[in-house]
Amino acid sequence: MMDEKLVTVARFEDSIEAEIAKQLLVDNGIKSVVTGEYVANNLYAGGVAADMWVQTFESDARRAMEILESNEKEEE
Numbered sequence: 001m002m003d004e005k006l007v008t009v010a011r012f013e014d015s016i017e018a019e020i021a022k023q024l025l026v027d028n029g030i031k032s033v034v035t036g037e038y039v040a041n042n043l044y045a046g047g048v049a050a051d052m053w054v055q056t057f058e059s060d061a062r063r064a065m066e067i068l069e070s071n072e073k074e075e076e
Contacts, residue, residue, distance in 0.1 A: 007055060007058050007061045008053045008055050009064040010054040013052070021054045030060045031057065035055060036051050036052035
């Protein structure tokens with residue numbers, strides 16, 4: 001797995017949602033990381049905007065997307 005590449009399985013604008021998705025994957029035995037960019041704004045002008053990506057190893061990507069999609073449907 002050392003040379004296996006990371007792939008993006010989900011994108012979020014909220015770092016908390018990204019961390020929740022990551023933890024869901026970890027709870028299901030899939031190693032994952034949250035990467036992304038924070039754009040700090042003046043707190044009086046709207047706080048912090050973010051583009052966050054949840055990434056897994058390529059070999060886990062399909063299963064990770066299925067888990068996230070299944071969880072999304074349960075929340076509806």
